[in-house]
Each structure stands twice: as structure tokens, then as C-alpha cells.
Amino acid sequence: MSSVIPIQQVDLVGQPIVNYRDVLSGKEIAAIEHECSLYESRPAAAIDALQIVQSERRWISDESLYAIADMLGMSATELEGVATFYNLIYRHPVGEHVIHLCNSISCWLHDYQTITEHLSKTLNIEFGQTTKDGKITLLPNVCLGCCDKAPALMLDGELVENLDIKSIDSLLQGLRGGKNA
Structure with missing residues (x-):
């Protein structure tokens, strides 16, 4: 589905743990940090973070999902639940x-x-x-x-x-x- 994920380790359920700085661009990180500052907790910015990365890449790859989850301090499974609930977040490549x-x-x-x-x-x-x-x-x-x-x-x-x-x-x-x- 995506490029090789730079896996440092896996969590208790076998999901890759990635360092978001290895995957997300400086522009994406800055925009997500701004959105996080508007909420009481970092996971509350999940939809905004997904939209930010999608606006740069047109879709959310597994690699991007793991990186966003790492940045927000939530599990990839939790973020996947958010991403797949909203039909305007694309988990597969889409056209222009x-x-x-x-x-x-x-x-x-x-x-x-x-x-x-x-x-x-x-x-x-x-x-x-x-x-x-x-x-x-x-x-x-x-x-x-x-x-x-x-x-x-x-x-x-x-x-x-x-x-x-x-x-x-x-x-x-x-x-x-x-x-x-």
C-alpha cells in the first residue's frame, strides 16, 4: 500500500511504531502542531491532522497514519477508526x-x-x-x-x-x- 515503513519497534498488538519526524514534512508538522494548540488534548486534533497530511499527499497511507498517531500520542488503531469513519479521508490513492x-x-x-x-x-x-x-x-x-x-x-x-x-x-x-x- 505504501513505501517501506521505518519501523523502530512494534507496539503490544504488533502495530509499527514510527517516529513522525521520519515521515511527516516540516510543513505538515508545523500545521498539525498549530491545530493541536487549539484543543485541550492532542488526539482531539485527529481529523485536522489527517486533513493536513491528505491535503499534501492526496491520501493517508499506512505510513502517514502511523506517523500522525505517533505525533498525536494515540494508537494507530484509534486513528484508523477516525480515518475510516469519515468518507472525506482517503485511505487509498485517489486521482487529482x-x-x-x-x-x-x-x-x-x-x-x-x-x-x-x-x-x-x-x-x-x-x-x-x-x-x-x-x-x-x-x-x-x-x-x-x-x-x-x-x-x-x-x-x-x-x-x-x-x-x-x-x-x-x-x-x-x-x-x-x-x-x-
């Missing part, structure tokens, strides 16, 4: 752009299936996959909270509402630098 297609009941009632089929066919991928050029990852999302503007998706953290085939094609063309998807 990530599309979260809302699959709530409102979106289903407003042509979700047609949008899904068009995205899959146009990108030549299914949910959970990334295009061969590494540009776009397509993921489902339980609800984006914009049911009054369904169907909707989130692209790189920005909501796109009232989707139709034309708006999807325009969006994909923009992602591909004006080239046909």
Missing part, C-alpha cells in the same frame, strides 16, 4: 480530482441512475475507481445535504447541484483542460 456523487433518496428520485451511468461510461470507471490517467476518482456519497437541488455531487470539496447530462459533460471537459472526456 475526486467526484463524490450523492446517492440519497432525493438524488435517486431526480435521475441519479442516468447521471451515474453517464459518469461511469464517460470516465470508463465504476465507483471506487480512478481514470487511467490518474485525473479523476469516482466515489458514492450517502448524502451531501442539498436534497432541494438534487441530483448533486461534490467535486474537490465544492458542491455542484441540479445536475444533468449537459452539466456533467461541461464539468468533465473543464477537468480535462477543455478536452473531450
Whole structure:
């Protein structure tokens, strides 16, 4: 899944213990330290720390997870629970752009299936996959909270509402630098 983890030792359950300074960049460490200063306990900054590292690396590798856990003074298992609970923390590599297609009941009632089929066919991928050029990852999302503007998706953290085939094609063309998807 990731590069070789610089293991110094393992904990009681066999998880690697790493020194975060061997894995995280100075920029990441400084940003995480700032977030930790805003909370009463270091583990409370777990989501922020995961987001900081992900913003630099696009996903959280095992190596990064162990390093963040070390820095926050928590177990890797505890941090893994946080990371896998939130669908905006990626534990596998993703493309340069990530599309979260809302699959709530409102979106289903407003042509979700047609949008899904068009995205899959146009990108030549299914949910959970990334295009061969590494540009776009397509993921489902339980609800984006914009049911009054369904169907909707989130692209790189920005909501796109009232989707139709034309708006999807325009969006994909923009992602591909004006080239046909």
C-alpha cells in the first residue's frame, strides 16, 4: 500500500511504531502542531491532522497514519477508526480530482441512475475507481445535504447541484483542460 515503513519497534498488538519526524514534512508538522494548540488534548486534533497530511499527499497511507498517531500520542488503531469513519479521508490513492456523487433518496428520485451511468461510461470507471490517467476518482456519497437541488455531487470539496447530462459533460471537459472526456 505504501513505501517501506521505518519501523523502530512494534507496539503490544504488533502495530509499527514510527517516529513522525521520519515521515511527516516540516510543513505538515508545523500545521498539525498549530491545530493541536487549539484543543485541550492532542488526539482531539485527529481529523485536522489527517486533513493536513491528505491535503499534501492526496491520501493517508499506512505510513502517514502511523506517523500522525505517533505525533498525536494515540494508537494507530484509534486513528484508523477516525480515518475510516469519515468518507472525506482517503485511505487509498485517489486521482487529482475526486467526484463524490450523492446517492440519497432525493438524488435517486431526480435521475441519479442516468447521471451515474453517464459518469461511469464517460470516465470508463465504476465507483471506487480512478481514470487511467490518474485525473479523476469516482466515489458514492450517502448524502451531501442539498436534497432541494438534487441530483448533486461534490467535486474537490465544492458542491455542484441540479445536475444533468449537459452539466456533467461541461464539468468533465473543464477537468480535462477543455478536452473531450
